[in-house]
Amino acid sequence: MNGGRHKVKIQEALHRLIIWTHAQVRIYFLFALLFMVPNAVFFVTEPLELPVRVAAFLMPLGVWLILLAAARKPGIVAWCLLPKIMLDGGQLIALSVFGESVIAVDMLLNLTSSNASEASELLTNILMVLAGVFFCYTVPTLWLAYRSVRGRDQLERSFRRRWAGIGMVLFVIGWGLGKVPANMYDRLSWRYDVYPLNAVYNIGFAIRKAERNSNYAQTSADFRYEATKLIAAADKREIYVLVVGETSRAMEWSLYGYERPTTPRMESTEGLVYFRDAVTQSNNTHKSVPIILSPACAEGYDVLYHTKSIVTAFKEAGFHTLVIANQKLTTSMIGSYYREADQFIDLSAIPTGSLLTSHHDGEIIPYLRAQLAQTSGNLFVVLHTYGSHFNYRERYPEAFRHYTPDKAEAIRPAYREQLRNAYDNSIAYTDQVLSEVVELLRQQEACSAMLYLSDHGEDIFDDARARYLHASPIPTYYQLHIPYLIWFSESYRQAFPQKYAEAQAHAETPISTNTVFHTMLDMAAVRTNMSDSTKAVTSEAYQVCDRMYLGDHDDPIPFWELGLKKQDFEMLDRWGIAYRK
Ligand SMILES: [Zn+2]
Structure with a gap:
């Protein structure tokens, strides 16, 4: 009896959620929110100076607001950003495992180089994390994109223009803040500090490094140490x-x-x-x-x-x-x-x-x-x-x-x-x-x-x-x-x-x-x-x-x-x- 009432309540809540998410304006903001989840975590975990930390948050937020306003239905943009949504999934898993840091070059290379038994020993450990990220982040994001594309209504022209403008302002503020620290090394670095650019950079770095590793035999082929044994231990094998x-x-x-x-x-x-x-x-x-x-x-x-x-x-x-x-x-x-x-x-x-x-x-x-x-x-x-x-x-x-x-x-x-x-x-x-x-x-x-x-x-x-x-x-x-x-x-x-x-x-x-x-x-x-x-x-x-x-x-x-x-x-x-x- 009690269970049945609960079931009805959950169904009602879901129904309300579906109706609530229907309007494209809400979907627009929900996407902006979802896209910023990894950045929000980095805001807390990364050891950056405060202005740089704020910059590393505002700039991507500005970009997503501009991009999401590019189409009448934000879901279309979300589908175009599918690789980013997948990358976010990987990043959130890495964050759950290590508690900090962007997807690192070493993580990527270890993924490809660990042997099967080693991977399976650890897989059970991250299986829960994997499922959590998939069902709490990836699936809802894709479902929203689907709702948006299927919906009849569209974002109004004035709304899109206004929020693209706000996005632009946030981006420029962030850009300025990134240059605040007096020491050049503490300033914002696109490669290292701004997600998802830093993750993409690391993927590129990992690919280049894997290539160099596999070319080792050729690049080192002509090398000689010109080694000589200076002294020998008298009459004895060494x-x-x-x-x-x-x-x-x-x-x-x-x-x-x-x-x-x-x-x-x-x-x-x-x-x-x-x-x-x-x-x-x-x-x-x-x-x-x-x-x-x-x-x-x-x-x-x-x-x-x-x-x-x-x-x-x-x-x-x-x-x-x-x-x-x-x-x-x-x-x-x-x-x-x-x-x-x-x-x-x-x-x-x-x-x-x-x-x-x-x-x-x-x-x-x-x-x-x-x-x-x-x-x-x-x-x-x-x-x-x-x-x-x-x-x-x-x-x-x-x-x-x-x-x-x-x-x-x-x-x-x-x-x-x-x-x-x-x-x-x-x-x-x-x-x-x-x-x-x-x-x-x-x-x-x-x-x-x-x-x-x-x-x-x-x-x-x-x-x-x-x-x-x-x-x-x-x-x-x-x-x-x-x-x-x-x-x-x-x-x-x-x-x-x-x-x-x-x-x-x-x-x-x-x-x-x-x-x-x-x-x-x-x-x-x-x-x-x-x-x-x-x-x-x-x-x-x-x-x-x-x-x-x-x-x-x-x-x-x-x-x-x-x-x-x-x-x-x-x-x-x-x-x-x-x-x-
Ligand atoms: Zn070791």
């Missing part, structure tokens, strides 16, 4: 291993002071130097790993397209080169790097034989052992692990379920404890895998060393912002602070005592991911035409400089000027990360 970690954050390592004993093996490893103040130059795998593996850095990212990777540098210096990757990266720039090696073992191409979508990192060890036995002479190895990438629980075997419960039903703040437990288990497993690599190298009685670092960190609902995962347009402390360590074998310490001493001397020094290329080559006493000893932590020439972060348009930005929040600065201070205050 083996250098670079372990590229994934999504590991320093604060979760007991080596760095975490209260849970997650990394006991690394803590008790002799000859280990860990760098306390290491931050990444990007929170995005597809940008961070190329910086780790090449001479490119945030301050000079374009070098990437005209040089080759560290693998080629070692190869030219007479090393046999081996890559074992536990991530599916064959189609990316990183995949091109790995194919430069004499031998590339792609674990992602080998079936797991279980329900898991990827292998545990420990499965790298037997391949490494076999290759160490089969090869002789100097060897350079890159091990690309899957580390602590979401879904954390799939990253470690049953024996590493130290912290339970570790099964989170979804990525939601309610499951923070489970997510954190699973994450810590994955760190403990990384500790185990690294200790196995060290043990294998020890058994070789070679002059060897291993450098491990993570490509970036992760958010796991750490504070009131309820942020999760990584690769957000503006990073957090949690995504920036990474573990970075080097193990030197006894033979190495005897052969190159000076380099070991320099590493120890720099353990407290601020460093970034851009030091890996130069440090690895310096450790091996290999000189190239790209060598920069001021970026090698094993060199006395190492220089501390302002640490840059690779922005969305591949531009260098000091990491403390990215738009980090109060909570991030508190954590940076707590962990003693240096930045310009």
Whole structure:
């Protein structure tokens, strides 16, 4: 009985709404309102000076008022603006996920480069958002457009003229306000500040960048490092291993002071130097790993397209080169790097034989052992692990379920404890895998060393912002602070005592991911035409400089000027990360 009355009431309300929206004047204003929804959010979230913020709102509003007045039925204009309505949908989804920022170049490139299993892990999480935006924004907008076109009435000439004029005035006021800030950099930028132009610009940027990535093989074909090995360790084979970690954050390592004993093996490893103040130059795998593996850095990212990777540098210096990757990266720039090696073992191409979508990192060890036995002479190895990438629980075997419960039903703040437990288990497993690599190298009685670092960190609902995962347009402390360590074998310490001493001397020094290329080559006493000893932590020439972060348009930005929040600065201070205050 009650339900029936409700039903009648809802029907009546809907009927009234349909009649109310019928007049073209109302539809005109409703469109203007709907078109400005993303801009209204940006008005609150974007860190712009007030006049610029107002300008970034008034100018598009003016344009929509003018355009909507161009036809007798505003629905006709709305249908012509269908791409904008679709873009708005995407933008609103991005805003729901990240809470700020225009659709970024990195978001677009990640959409096309993530592998299927990774995408499906996250899809369930944004499915609700997707449905919400579709039914609350896209469908009503298109329905209004349909109503407008089907309606018999039309906007009057005088109305159209008046509101086009008002639109023009708003546009001009906005244009003037955009020029108010005294500092040129704070003034309104069409490319960066005005939605939807900034989103369109980013789409264009992403397309151009994808093209450059796919042309890498051609643009770098003629490059040579002219690498030479300066000194050899007397009578001994030299083996250098670079372990590229994934999504590991320093604060979760007991080596760095975490209260849970997650990394006991690394803590008790002799000859280990860990760098306390290491931050990444990007929170995005597809940008961070190329910086780790090449001479490119945030301050000079374009070098990437005209040089080759560290693998080629070692190869030219007479090393046999081996890559074992536990991530599916064959189609990316990183995949091109790995194919430069004499031998590339792609674990992602080998079936797991279980329900898991990827292998545990420990499965790298037997391949490494076999290759160490089969090869002789100097060897350079890159091990690309899957580390602590979401879904954390799939990253470690049953024996590493130290912290339970570790099964989170979804990525939601309610499951923070489970997510954190699973994450810590994955760190403990990384500790185990690294200790196995060290043990294998020890058994070789070679002059060897291993450098491990993570490509970036992760958010796991750490504070009131309820942020999760990584690769957000503006990073957090949690995504920036990474573990970075080097193990030197006894033979190495005897052969190159000076380099070991320099590493120890720099353990407290601020460093970034851009030091890996130069440090690895310096450790091996290999000189190239790209060598920069001021970026090698094993060199006395190492220089501390302002640490840059690779922005969305591949531009260098000091990491403390990215738009980090109060909570991030508190954590940076707590962990003693240096930045310009
Ligand atoms: Zn990553």
